[in-house]
Amino acid sequence: MLADAANLHTFVDAMRFIGDHPGFLAQKALEQLELSGAALGIALVVALPLGVVLGHFHRGSNLAISASIFGRALPSLVLIAAFLTVLGIGFVNNMVALAVLGTGPILTNSYDSVDRVDKDIVESARGMGMTGRQILGHIELPLAIPLLFTGIRISAVTIVATAPIAAIAGGGGLGDIIVNPASYRLSGVLGASVCVMALSALVFVALAGIQISVTPRGLRGTTVIGDQTRKEHA
Amino acid sequence: MKGHWGDTLQPALVQHVELTAIAVVIGFAIAFPLALLAHRYRPLEHPIGIFSALLYTIPSLALFQLLIPFTGLTRTTVEVALVSYTLVILFPNITAGLHSTPDEVLEAAQGMGLTRLQVLLRVELPLAVPAIVGGLRVAVVSTVAIATIAAFLLPDGLGYPIVLALKEPTPFKTEIYSAGVLAIAFAIACDLLLVTLRRFLVPWASKGVA
Numbered sequence: 001m002l003a004d005a006a007n008l009h010t011f012v013d014a015m016r017f018i019g020d021h022p023g024f025l026a027q028k029a030l031e032q033l034e035l036s037g038a039a040l041g042i043a044l045v046v047a048l049p050l051g052v053v054l055g056h057f058h059r060g061s062n063l064a065i066s067a068s069i070f071g072r073a074l075p076s077l078v079l080i081a082a083f084l085t086v087l088g089i090g091f092v093n094n095m096v097a098l099a100v101l102g103t104g105p106i107l108t109n110s111y112d113s114v115d116r117v118d119k120d121i122v123e124s125a126r127g128m129g130m131t132g133r134q135i136l137g138h139i140e141l142p143l144a145i146p147l148l149f150t151g152i153r154i155s156a157v158t159i160v161a162t163a164p165i166a167a168i169a170g171g172g173g174l175g176d177i178i179v180n181p182a183s184y185r186l187s188g189v190l191g192a193s194v195c196v197m198a199l200s201a202l203v204f205v206a207l208a209g210i211q212i213s214v215t216p217r218g219l220r221g222t223t224v225i226g227d228q229t230r231k232e233h234a
Numbered sequence: 235m236k237g238h239w240g241d242t243l244q245p246a247l248v249q250h251v252e253l254t255a256i257a258v259v260i261g262f263a264i265a266f267p268l269a270l271l272a273h274r275y276r277p278l279e280h281p282i283g284i285f286s287a288l289l290y291t292i293p294s295l296a297l298f299q300l301l302i303p304f305t306g307l308t309r310t311t312v313e314v315a316l317v318s319y320t321l322v323i324l325f326p327n328i329t330a331g332l333h334s335t336p337d338e339v340l341e342a343a344q345g346m347g348l349t350r351l352q353v354l355l356r357v358e359l360p361l362a363v364p365a366i367v368g369g370l371r372v373a374v375v376s377t378v379a380i381a382t383i384a385a386f387l388l389p390d391g392l393g394y395p396i397v398l399a400l401k402e403p404t405p406f407k408t409e410i411y412s413a414g415v416l417a418i419a420f421a422i423a424c425d426l427l428l429v430t431l432r433r434f435l436v437p438w439a440s441k442g443v444a
Contacts, residue, residue, distance in 0.1 A: 010303040072372060073421040075379035078414035081396045085407045161293035165383065168400050178295055179386065186302065193296035204291045 014190035025195050032173030036160045039098035047106040055114025056136050064111035071104020076162045084169045094171035102155040109151025113144035142216050153207040161200045242395050247416055250391040253381040256313055258374055261320025269328035286322040294383045312384040320373040327369025331362030367432040371425055378421040392417045
């Protein structure tokens with residue numbers, strides 16, 4: 001019973017911390033979103049065209065599979081620490097580390113989504129005289145959107161959720177509070193943790209909303225909300 | 235590095251193996267019966283699926299911290315979080331595997347007079363093994379990675395030498411690289427072990443896949 005009362009008390013304190021410092025927390029949350037957005041941008045620019053083009057030509061499935069396996073095997077802490085030794089402390093190091101983390105799901109899913117488009121549909125498009133570029137733009141990409149966007153969403157959530165860890169390497173954001181219990185005490189740490197959770201959930205919901213709205217109407221039922229990047233049946 | 239194997243890296247590796255093994259074993263023990271339940275009562279599957287997708291968005295660092303008021307700065311806190319993440323991975327994979335039996339096969343099994351339990355044990359479960367092992371691979375590799383974050387709470391696992399090294403004014407590169415390489419090597423070793431296990435359990439399903 002005593003323990004229960006203590007728990008409740010801690011969470012009340014955490015909520016009070018949030019209530020007392022809304023501006024500070026919002027500023028930290030923005031910092032975190034800025035870092036995450038930059039990392040996601042880099043991951044998109046690198047992985048999306050590569051995955052789509054490889055999928056279109058059905059080449060490099062090994063690369064797509066390795067990206068998904070290595071992506072999971074690389075602990076974020078190791079990645080952040082390793083880049084810190086090369087790029088020094090601060091924004092750039094964390095941005096690059098988070099971008100590397102985000103690359104895996106985007107590469108794997110953009111490859112898979114285009115590679116797995118029904119061969120018969122592509123054949124008939126070719127039979128109708130469409131060029132390769134037209135097939136990619138008008139047939140493969142629209143059909144690929146549900147799975148492709150799932151990859152982007154997983155990547156974005158992974159990056160936002162990992163960003164607090166970057167605080168240990170000068171990444172800023174809400175993680176600054178979490179890794180510093182000496183200054184903010186347990187109430188601050190818990191309050192920031194609640195904010196981190198809310199931020200990730202918000203990104204998840206926002207992207208799921210975008211995903212549903214960009215999915216062509218005929219494919220609405222197939223939008224993949226579950227998080228299996230690649231069903232490892234093989 | 236040679237000087238630190240015995241006092242730092244080896245104990246950290248052993249702790250890391252323990253953290254991972256406990257989490258995956260308990261996670262599997264919970265996910266498997268849940269998946270059987272969801273397989274039997276299909277309407278349960280979708281809500282559990284969405285719940286787990288949302289649970290997986292909770293950042294590990296935040297989840298560890300939020301459990302402190304309940305279980306304190308202990309290994310229990312770390313394991314509760316790690317088990318939750320393995321559940322989220324294992325449950326959908328096991329259910330997908332159980333659902334994947336082709337209808338003709340099910341009808342043939344029923345036609346041969348197999349009871350529901352026999353269908354499950356002799357047809358559906360063997361056919362689900364590749365999916366289950368696939369889920370285990372993802373779960374183990376992710377757990378190895380997430381367990382490094384436990385070092386933010388406890389002096390436990392391969393993350394700890396890294397966190398310590400980062401707190402130095404000039405970060406110690408040796409600790410970061412050696413503990414990092416160990417964590418990655420451990421994850422890859424587990425993955426290879428599970429691939430071998432699958433070859434052994436379902437030799438028919440292993441043609442030409444890594």
